[in-house]
Amino acid sequence: MTARAESGPVGGGGLGRVVIWGLLLFFAFVFLLPLFVMVVTSLKTLDEVHAGNMLALPQHVTIAPWLGAWGRACVGLSCTGIKGYFGNSILMVVPAVAISTLLGALNGYVLTKWRFPGHKIVFALMLFGCFIPFQSVLIPMARVLGILGIGNSILGLIVTHVVYGIGFTTLFFRNYYEAFPTELIRAAQIDGAGFWQIFRRILLPASGPIAIVTVIFQFTNIWNDFLFGASFTSGANVPMTVALNNLVNTSTGVREYNVDMAAAMIAALPTLFVYVVAGRYFVRGLMAGAVKG
């Protein structure tokens, strides 16, 4: 055993370490295998998919399935690929994440630094909102969207996701701001800063870690949502996740597994991208909230 491996308490080596490493490798393999199959399948021609072994590397690498998924594949009756639905998801996720994160920050600010009688009850109710199963609100939400006249629209999805995201974003920001020194707020008050100036100049610039956590959390949840998308939109307005389902279930012609896989990869790429870019802040931010809060 090398000296480099010896961190942690003395005497923890030997068999225990072998078992731990073995288990870790096994689970990494289990989790990575489907991804591997998806990637290699999406790079094979359809003939190769039908002929060969699922785990084999492609003999002739081709990006045709990716192009097909993007621009040609049939979703339901229209064969224009998934690009439009990818756009729908972007149009939905960006405003929904931005609005719910900002509202969460504002709620956290008020609930910790501008407390009012009953602030605990308000926070408890918001927290309660995190635990309501989404299925149970489908029908009331559909009714509300109908009354607002934004049923079957991306705007309707944005509103829905903002409403159901606020509980979580408020929770994150409240716990983060709870540990934020109140003396800073008081100093700013004496300096003459008002409610919004303190929020914008003092609190927001210090909120980087928790903002990243919230954005990743909200982005992943909203992008991956299927239930609201399938329930409140149809046709050309559905988000990427629903379109992917429709693509795979389209029963005309030959089933193009390589195109399905490519479409699934495209659907997963934005969340992967967000994790890779901001992921290292994710754990750090969660810990900051957990330890101090």
Place this chain on the structure above:
Amino acid sequence: MAFLEISALSKRFGRTEVLKGIDLELEKGGFLVLVGPSGCGKSTLLNAIAGLEAVSAGEIRIDGQVVNGLHPSKRDIAMVFQSYALYPSMTVAQNIAFGLEMRGVPRREREAAVQRVAALLQIGHLLDRRPSQLSGGQRQRVAMGRALVRDPRVFLFDEPLSNLDAKLRVDMRTEIKKLHAATAKTVVYVTHDQIEAMTLASKLAVLRDGALQQVGTPAEVYNRPANLFVADFMGSPAMNLLPARVAGRNGSAVLEVERDNEPPIGLRMPPAASGAALAPGQPVILGIRPEAITDPAGADRGSAAIDLVEALVEVVEPAGSDTYVVTRAAGKEVIARMRADADVRPGTRMPFAFDLSKAVLFDPETTRRLF
């Protein structure tokens, strides 16, 4: 009329009364130190002056203007916090200028003001740094700069030195004193450190459980404490407080302090109390500071009221500049402060010189000072 006037101020949190009818005045340019143990209400009083806490009753006037209903930013005050409270995302220069910016002072004037204050506090080379890149002492200076730059009517300091290490604290204390002498600003300063209080104050207010115990100059509070609490709180080591009894001896009144296995100590009445109506047998508490009990050669030759008492030396604590000698009387330890080179050995008997001209008497019932 005083510059800062506080009258009948009280503050309740629910049923707990944390300030009980405080009356205080401070002249313009004065340095008022609020001192007391933690939880005595001194920070609450400061926050009330700042406007960060609403008061339950009473009035605060600055320069004749009642400020009770005014927002902190409208009171023309500046505050230095214990944690410094520097804005973490701004540079030092931005921190100092923030208050001016919020008041709409034009950029050029702001920059000039920042330069002026930075020069005064010798932080010119730090202006582009962020608070996280500064040491404790530098942060302290920036926090003071932020207060100074606005040139307010009253400065409020909330335990500004308690996060610094011992040496830096002494340096900054001198710095604050110099700054006050140079700017002649009106200051209210909160601390739990009685040495800080003594050295800085032009006026000292001792608080306990939300009530004022004594207000006066540091010398008044130190030499003539109003009650047993103040006597015990101010001074380190603390004042010796010995239960004693008034007795008549050869026609004149003396103080008798009991001792174990030895005859009682007989001390003459403190000159301040002579001729007063003290009934024989009346119990009192004798308060005498360690520096008023010395070795005979170190006693104050100008004092006319020195009594020598033979006693057993229990402990000797050399402190460099002085030697503290512990003996025992009335069931309590008595600390004497002797010259560093006094020849004292534990376990031996030696004469202690009690300077009664610096002693005070308290009533054990009311705990108030009698003389």
